[in-house]
Amino acid sequence: MKKLVKSLKQDGSFESQWGTFFKHIIEFEDGMIAEYLSKSETQNKFIVGKETEVELTSREYNGKTINKVKPVSPDFKPSNNYSNKPNDKVQELIVKQNALTNACNIVGESDVAKILDIADAFKEWVLNDVKPTKTKSNDLPF
Secondary structure, three states, X not given: OEEEEEEEEEEEEEEEOOEEEXXXXXXXXXXXXXXXXXXXXXXXXXXXXXXXXXXXXXXXXXOEEEEEEEEOOOOXXXXXOOOOOOOHHHHHHXXXXXXXXXXXXXXXXXXXXXXXXXXXXXXXXXXXXXXXXXXXXXXXXX
């Protein structure tokens, strides 16, 4: 939301685990009063007479509502390339590597074809919930 800054005053400082913070009291044209915490004594995010895009949070403390405000950076644009979802191909490669390691632990290093059969059975079970069947070519221990 956009707010027009009517007045601004510094209201002390305090130490925290993240260093010294300076508290500023900001009054907006619409009558709202809010606190802004800055690492700088002479903050430059809120300027009297200037309209600023802000993010506002409120909380109750000892029966009193305290408004906290922080500026919204106009330069910040979330990237469309970033996703919290893991890359499916990367996840599959991790499963395959783990399956190979465990297959080597069972077979040893001498029979690569058998290692790959067992690793593939492990991978299919992890990724696709396909339980392996015991055959002559993949004589699994389970």
